[in-house]
Amino acid sequence: MRTPANIPGAVPVYEDFARCVHCGLCLNNCPTYRLWHLEGDSPRGRIRQMILVGNGELPLAEGFVGHIDKCLDCRACETACPSGVEYGKLVEHARARIETEYKRPLFARFTRNIVFKRLLPYPNRIAFAARLLRFYQRSGLQSLARASRILKLLGLAERERLLPRIDGHFFFRELGKTFPAQGARRARVAFFAGCIANVTFTKLNEATIRVLTANGCEVVVPSAQLCCGALAAHAGVRETARQLARKNIAAFGGGHFDAILTNAAGCGSTLKEYDHLFSPNEPEHPAAVAFGNSMRDVTEFLATLGLVAPLKETRLRVTYQDSCHLLHGQKVREAPRQLLRAIPGIEFVELPYSDICCGSAGVYNVTQTAASLDLLKEKMDYAKITRATTIVTANPGCLLQLRAGAEIHKTGQNVVHVVELLDSVLKQS
Amino acid sequence: MTATANLATRLESVLGAHRVVAAEPELREYAIDGMVPGAIVRPASAQEAAEVARFAITEKLAIVASGSRSKLDLGMPPARYDLALDMTGLHEIAHFDPGDLTLSVDAGMPLRQLARMLAEKGQFLPLAVPCCETSTVAGALASGIDSTLRKQYGTPRDFLIGAEFVDGKGALCKSGGRVVKNVTGYDLHKLLIGSLGTLALITRLNFRTFTLPQAHGGQVACFSNLEGASAYRDAIEKSGLPLANLETLSPEMVAQTAAVLRETSAEFAGRLDPAKWCVYASFEGNEAVVPRIARDLQKLANEAAAAGSEILDAASDAHLGGILREAFDWLRWASPAVALFRIALPQSNPGDLANLLRVAQDSSLRAALLVRAAGIVHFTLFVESENESALHALENAAARVFSLAGAGHGHATLLHAPSKLKSRVNVWGPNRADLGMMRHVKHSFDPRNIFAPGRFVGGI
Amino acid sequence: MPASLLRELNSLLGPSNVLHKIEDLVLYEYDGSVEKARPDLVVFPHTTEDVSRILKLATKYNVPIVGRGSGTGLSGGALARGGGTMIVFARMNRILELDLENARAVVQPGVVNLDITRAVEHAGLYFAPDPSSQKSCTIGGNVAENAGGPHTLAYGVTVNHVTALELVLPDGEIVRVGSKHGDTPGYDLCGLFVGSEGTLALVTEITVKLTRKAEAVKTLLAIFDAVDDASNTVAEITARGITPAACEMVDGWTLCAIEDYIHAGFPRDSAAILLVEVEGLREAVEAQAAAVEDVCRTHHAREVRIARDDRERDLLWKGRKNAFGALGRLAPSNYVLDGVIPRSKLPQALQQIQSIGKKYGFSIGNIFHAGDGNLHPIVLYDPRDPQQFENAIAASREIIRYCVELGGALTGEHGVGMEKNELMPLLFSDADFDLMRRVHDAFNPDSSLNPGKIFPLSKGCGEIRVRKQAETLPAHV
């Protein structure tokens, strides 16, 4: 298989592709296959196309790019695949290849360039551009959004009013601080705050710190941290992702933490796999491996550590939507459920097909809005069946999406992050 | 009829004299609804059967194969009947692998003898069909007659794994095999089930066998009306208890059953109340399972407010079960003329059953209702003679039964009817939309139409 | 492929339901098997009427038709051996009716097997046929192949759970066979069409039986240090008349690959394991489990574990059901066989398979439905080496021949397709083929439906239709 030389980082080899024995066991677990039932939009078909493109038997053209663009990178196929195909690795490489070899239409190139290369890597620009960013993420600055017709063009007009407000204060100001453990210190952890989350999920981040400290964790928020690079990596903008990785590894290095935590599963799976961004013979590789090994999702960490903070009894019927990058990316399934069941009075019901993506998937809801809305509709149909009053999930992107879903489909359900729910039932001490 | 006086002679020249019979009294024993064959042939091997088929093709003759002839009254009389092919000469066990629970047996093997042989190895074939003393294995299969073990073991579709047969071109063919799981080639053997000899001459059948249960038992529960009995049945079905058989008897059916029972055990017969609807359940398993099911059934019967319920020990269960297994046989001779319907309904709801009884009432006919397992109903109308008014009443009743069954998304056939009724009513009921496909199948098996012409659905 | 056919299909179904670009078509030239053949067009009907109209067009343009569900088939059944138009049923995936009272479901063919169970499990019911591919394969594909699964042992294969079918014949005529009840006068047409591998008609609606969940279930994992012990155990379980719901065997080597995927606590140093499940009333389950355990111990099982709860049980089954796929971890390609043998011959069959493997220099995995005698020897090879592929095929043929010698059959559940059709004469005579062909021709006279399958090309049935597909792709992908 020919591989272009100019893509930095790990490059999949024959065996990585050959692992796919085209058994098709992944098909029905793939959200896009479930939507369209096209082989081209299934894991098996996408892998096949990568092989054909690699062999030069299929042009790297619109068709291929379309199918790869439509992939949510949710990695449900990895969970489903008994053969151990590392699809995430394959698709990120395919995207990197598209990024280097394929000329996208001008507008797409322009926005991708702005977002992935010029905005996300720079915290000050994020803060500065919060409103613009919010617009881009459909979190519309209302007058601007309404004045422009771009929302309509993107088919987002309907959703614009549903999106969360940019927070009054940004979490950026907490960077560099250390929060002491309440009671005996059981662990010392570093908190990875995310990038966009700094301006849209301040409260979630604050809640995370409260829950951690209440459970005996000293929480350090290193100041030099940057965006994790997940969006860039998923989009194939590899060099940017590598830059961010180097800086984050440095920012968290040498802190002697029991773990580095994130409440964003999407960031978490990229952070855990920083080593994929570097090939084994690059100097950054060992540090990337070590960094990944100390990364934990906050739910994973808390479930292992065990909750000690007293919790109020709470009569709620809740259901849980797996965040793809937690379940499929990090293979964490039980931890969040375990935490939910630990809350006294909670009635936990499984959400049918909770392992299928809600359609959020990073910037997917922007780039593939129709598909995203279709997935969301099915998701909310099942959510209604559960008769749960609260839908819990474990990733900010999913929160946004599911909140929009609850509004659009009028399910009347509250959507919260696992740690937000835990925070709300902490007994004030 | 193509058969001429020298038919037998010509046959003899093919198969030898000892294989052919043309004497009047014997020919009459092979009569179907009064039609008498031109000759009887008794092949001793599959090859000989094939030769007869090829002879029939050249001579343009019609062949009706038979075993013990216990169920020749099923289906319509043949349109032509030249040769009666008596298959009882093929009666070997071709292969029995007790360790694999598979069996290959010749068509004419009597079920009784087969059962004895299997029982020596602790096994059996779940074909509990009427006339089981005489029936041959292929006859039972081709007749499509219900087995009272259907609830637990299914129909032959579920345990027939292969077959050898002579097709309508006189060729020896096979389908399936001797292993319990197999998808190699088309499952043509399944088509032979219930085909009434219209597709091929079955020469050998392969089955999976089953281990005899350690123990079995039964229960009879009585109810003052149909609704009570039906509700009890529902409760049993919902409980998920595994039963071997489950039958509901109308009061008239109870009376008839008691009469048969009385011949062997007056005491047992006395315990059946002919004023009640009775539900008979039979179950099997190991020594722990049987009492457990008995207990659960008694509890369910109590909850269903049964007028009475009784657990039967193994001997009584076998006794009553045997009589009900033979119901088809004795019902058809229970009065001078009888119309016995077999009705399959998706859901034997009391409404459908009540409607059937109304048919009988409206035409002032005595009727017995036997609701069998798996949604099969045997509905019997009795008349005292084959006179015109009786036939007329039966004809009208048949039309109503066919349409009732159709309306309930089921269908009815006449398992047994007086010959004279068959000239007025097609026992198979109205034609179904799939008749064209059936004709395709018939034509591909038997392009010259030599096998039992006219006996089957839609004149096939 | 005539351009006007494409035009007509486009206007019939809408362009989003028609694929015609080569870049799309190449994704329909494979299925779960090692075979390949590319269609000229791929279409996605939504209704029975769509299917009927497509077939009428195909007749008009005289192009072959092949149906496809999820393309998980292991015999190349869903490949367009004669080119032509492929009808993918994946978008006909509605559950049309759930009749829980009568334990029936009426579904479109594209419904995924497991989704039927998911839709009815709340009522304590499930759809019993459980091919290991059940989370992906469609009921239409199951019907066509008469699919089985681990629990086939006690509950039977697909045909035992289908009571009615709606079919579209090659000329576009829509017909129904069977009934909801399942008992109809006349020939058992359902029994004929189930398992006919899409060569007689296309299936557009299926009525299936639903089964009530058993009161109790026990899953045993027996670990053996010698394959012979495990196979003797199976033979004796069968001979003693114990009927487990399932009785599966996995060799130790394959088990390691599974364990890498599933982390279920399967031993890494065994020669073979048996996964035996008993179901039914509590009392029966207790007794059967004890009997099974006894047989295992008699045959020197190192350990017999009983799953403690549903989670453990699910994990064991997840391991078993993902076994094929897990072999992708061991070699870039594998060839799965599906021979059946009498269960009493299991020990000698496994020995023979090993020695055939040795002869050709292959590692042969064995993951199979032992209780049914349905073997799945899996030949692992590297397709980059053409000699290995040749040898894999040769070894496979030898194994199949041996199964037949033992009184067995070519395929227990995967179907003949275009993979074993040339081996059919091992079992069938010219007279058998002649009759099968007449039945075939009665429904599919021009071999326009799925040509080149089941029948050896020399025995009639559309060989003319099967044009040699130029191998445009290297075998290794």
Ligand SMILES: Cc1cc2nc3c(=O)[nH]c(=O)nc-3n(C[C@H](O)[C@H](O)[C@H](O)COP(=O)(O)OP(=O)(O)OC[C@H]3O[C@@H](n4cnc5c(N)ncnc54)[C@H](O)[C@@H]3O)c2cc1C
């Ligand atoms: C990992 C793995 C495990 C497997 N395990 C098992 C197992 O345990 N048991 C088992 O039996 N099989 C098993 N299989 C084989 C396969 O999954 C089954 O044969 C399944 O029934 C195929 O379903 P499908 O929807 O993928 O059909 P496809 O592969 O798409 O098609 C199979 C056949 O069905 C025909 N077909 C499809 N839809 C229709 C229709 N609507 N009308 C007419 N014909 C149609 C096609 O033409 C083709 O001939 C396994 C396969 C894999 C990859």
Ligand code: SF4
């Ligand atoms: S990705 Fe895995 S599950 Fe999907 S077809 Fe390939 S091997 Fe099978």
Ligand code: SF4
């Ligand atoms: S990552 Fe998600 S969307 Fe992409 S192929 Fe896998 S399952 Fe499908």
